[in-house]
Amino acid sequence: MAQFFALLAWYWTDGLPFSDTSGIWTAYAWDFVNGEFYRPYFEETGYGGSRFMPLFFILLAGMMELVGIPSTAGAILTLLIGFCFLLALVRLMQKSEVPLSTAVPFVLLACFSSSFQLAHLEVRSDLLASFLNLIALGFAIQGIKKPTAATWIWMVVGFVLAWFSKITMGYGWVAVSLYLLFKRRIKAGCGLFLVTASLALLLWEILQTASGGRFDGSLATYFLKETSWNSILQVPFWFFKTALSDPFFLMLLGAAFWTLIVLKPLRGTFAEIYFWITFLGTVALFAIPDTDSIHLIDLLAASLWVLACGWSSQFKNRYPTIAILPMLMVGTLLTLLPGVDSVSNHFKQNGRPTFQDIGGIIKKLPATAGPVLSENPLIPILMGHKPYLLDAYSLRVLSIKFPEISQNLFNKLEKKQFRAVILTNWSPISKEFPFESMAQKKSLSGKAFYENINFPERFLSSLKKNYTLDEIVYPYYIFIPRSFPDNTIVFPAMDLIGR
Structure with a gap:
């Protein structure tokens, strides 16, 4: 893990984001800094159109104004959000009555996932959306246990902001609504769903107005993606193929399945429902051709949450190192395999743009x-x-x-x-x-x-x-x-x- 952080420090010293997608996010922020919010998808001065919600590039634009160098601003924002993601996952586990001494070791396992590692070499919204979703889930647990108006408001705001960062980020919102319905809290479940959906639609209209009517046109690309029956039938294959490129994630996912299906310490809990909703939603994303491994991060967080809660429930918070150390040893070996797309292997195979x-x-x-x-x-x-x-x-x-x-x-x-x-x-x-x-x-x-x-x-x-x-x-x-x-x-x- 220390090698991961050392490599990140070395990479961003003079490196640039390794994907063209990062350049697209930076271009949106560049436009925003220069007074243009969602350019038309076709004009004589260039070609626009994309699939992205605006919160991340608005934050990136603010960081660019502070730092002055677009690539440096992207690096700082990405690393900051990645750190906040880990803190939010620790907070979520603590809200689930997992002690800090157990939560921290489980959360740090995320750093061995190549999907999580490579997300820190890009400048894009996925980590931000996941972080905001985790924050909202923490408020959801509070609201489920001790409902207060403030808790529910912060939860809804968190879910809407997560969607404001990534249009497919709806796992938490749907999971909370379903959990409340399963617990026969029909009014609360339906109310949460309708309020969140209404705020999302209102925000959509605000964005459409703020962009001079260009928001819908810009996002046309997302709704024109070529998902077909053939690609839908191939979903399990593409999901598994992508997961194989991150064997440490696959190990954690398998452990989460074993915890829920065999040990069954979390039956009927909110953590279990959220895991299955996130699993199904993540797999469904692979109906879109060429979906990459960064979309596994939400399922990675859900798996770690289930593992920490399951260990805490099954073994009463005793000896978390018994579970952690074997995973760390296996994770270290897996990230060194030649075919694994880890940060180290990425550098060896491709170098870095500077x-x-x-x-x-x-x-x-x-x-x-x-x-x-x-x-x-x-x-x-x-x-x-x-x-x-x-x-x-x-x-x-x-x-x-x-x-x-x-x-x-x-x-x-x-x-x-x-x-x-x-x-x-x-x-x-x-x-x-x-x-x-x-x-x-x-x-x-x-x-x-x-x-x-x-x-x-x-x-x-x-x-x-x-x-x-x-x-x-x-x-x-x-x-x-x-x-x-x-x-x-x-x-x-x-x-x-x-x-």
């Missing part, structure tokens, strides 16, 4: 007029520019419903209006055959990544026709026009924000 990499990209870009089309929006942000492309995934999905969007992109590529196109690929590609190599890039589900996940159909063929690979600053690949128009305007070199 400020120096972005500085190298800036030096390689042609100093001409025109925007940069970057798959990772963080790159133009660090150049001091508004990203022309917000989300390459949204661009593809929206292009299916609105073909004029992809046609606009292809026209710009044909006219060579982008002075550079920058793609991200963690797998080294052939410089002699870059487009063929890019076509071989696979998504988590095994599909061709480009034109099936990011960017619309025919993107690579249009790029190949009009652009050529100029430089590689791993993992970024810089494509420039095969020829520049005669009226090309040359600009002086730019500086990198934060350096």
